[in-house]
Amino acid sequence: MNKIVQVKNVQKSFGNNIALDDISVDFNEGCIHGLLGHNGAGKTTLIRIIGGTYKQDKGEVEVLGLNPTDDGYELRKNIGILSENMSMYDRLSIYDNLIFYGRLYNIEKKELKNRIDSYLKMFQISEFKNKLIKDCSTGIKKKAGIIRAIINEPKLLLLDEASNGLDPISKSEFHELIEELVKIKKISVVLCSHDLEEVKKLCEYITIIKKGKIVYSDNINSLSRNKESIGIVINTIQDLFQLKEQIEEELKKNKVDNIEFDMNSIKMEIDSLNDINSILKIFMEYNFNIVNVEHEIFDLNKLYVDSHREENAI
Numbered sequence: 001m002n003k004i005v006q007v008k009n010v011q012k013s014f015g016n017n018i019a020l021d022d023i024s025v026d027f028n029e030g031c032i033h034g035l036l037g038h039n040g041a042g043k044t045t046l047i048r049i050i051g052g053t054y055k056q057d058k059g060e061v062e063v064l065g066l067n068p069t070d071d072g073y074e075l076r077k078n079i080g081i082l083s084e085n086m087s088m089y090d091r092l093s094i095y096d097n098l099i100f101y102g103r104l105y106n107i108e109k110k111e112l113k114n115r116i117d118s119y120l121k122m123f124q125i126s127e128f129k130n131k132l133i134k135d136c137s138t139g140i141k142k143k144a145g146i147i148r149a150i151i152n153e154p155k156l157l158l159l160d161e162a163s164n165g166l167d168p169i170s171k172s173e174f175h176e177l178i179e180e181l182v183k184i185k186k187i188s189v190v191l192c193s194h195d196l197e198e199v200k201k202l203c204e205y206i207t208i209i210k211k212g213k214i215v216y217s218d219n220i221n222s223l224s225r226n227k228e229s230i231g232i233v234i235n236t237i238q239d240l241f242q243l244k245e246q247i248e249e250e251l252k253k254n255k256v257d258n259i260e261f262d263m264n265s266i267k268m269e270i271d272s273l274n275d276i277n278s279i280l281k282i283f284m285e286y287n288f289n290i291v292n293v294e295h296e297i298f299d300l301n302k303l304y305v306d307s308h309r310e311e312n313a314i
């Protein structure tokens with residue numbers, strides 16, 4: 001798969017504050033790549049470096065084969081950016097805003113009008129085209145914002161918390177539009193979001209950033225293929241610490257991984273649910289009363305939480 005964005009050993013600081021600390025990540029063409037991380041992790045900084053708004057202090061960035069700092073003009077013709085606070089003129093109508101932004105790209109008048117009409121139709125907001133932005137609902141504004149971001153028919157769309165503030169129905173419509181753009185217009189998308197459900201629904205790849213460093217980056221399917229259905233929690237009445245070493249040794253003989261003890265519960269990862277009987281047998285041999293056995297789904301939520309544990313970064 002072709003790389004649409006390549007980020008190599010990028011460092012960016014604001015004064016003494018290191019926003020990105022030697023990060024390397026690639027983004028594949030033709031798909032949606034999610035960027036996750038707590039507030040202040042460095043996601044927007046990365047998006048802005050990719051979009052050419054910020055320049056990195058160290059490292060290399062290539063976007064669509066271009067250097068965002070040196071080839072800024074050429075790059076801006078081929079990318080679209082939509083952030084949480086998209087900028088559109090409040091006192092202009094949706095249509096006039098789109099005409100204004102379209103002209104910045106020197107799109108020929110007739111072609112621009114055709115594009116605007118077809119996107120208004122595709123996004124089902126034609127009837128609102130003469131409404132002033134200040135009088136539009138958040139959902140309509142967001143749709144207009146995406147049209148503004150794609151009016152130049154970009155190859156790459158950077159969405160920085162773009163769906164914030166949308167109600168569930170508008171959010172779902174927003175997701176459908178993004179998916180349609182990827183499918184029909186072959187646009188590649190980098191989606192920065194705090195909404196794990198949104199990322200799960202839309203993204204083929206995910207990258208988790210923590211304090212300026214990448215702690216996870218992979219195809220979302222490999223996450224479920226490798227990790228799903230293997231987390232087990234066994235809860236007991238007795239204090240497990242009494243026989244911690246013996247149990248641990250027995251479990252390891254049964255190819256159990258990532259064993260975490262608590263007083264009355266033990267978490268572990270197993271290769272297959274078929275192994276569960278032999279594992280329970282170990283506890284019975286030590287006369288532990290098992291209260292229950294939970295199947296812990298190792299999914300994106302768990303990965304995200306685990307990767308943000310201070311001592312346990314992945």
Ligand SMILES: Nc1ncnc2c1ncn2[C@@H]1O[C@H](COP(=O)(O)OP(=O)(O)OP(=O)(O)O)[C@@H](O)[C@H]1O
Nearest residue numbers: 014017018019037038039040041042043044045046
């Ligand atoms: N223009 C700036 N001037 C000074 N510091 C900045 C600037 N932009 C970002 N930072 C700092 O860099 C760090 C990373 O910020 P960034 O906005 O990239 O994080 P983020 O992951 O996008 O956070 P959020 O989810 O809250 O939007 C933070 O500590 C932030 O305060």
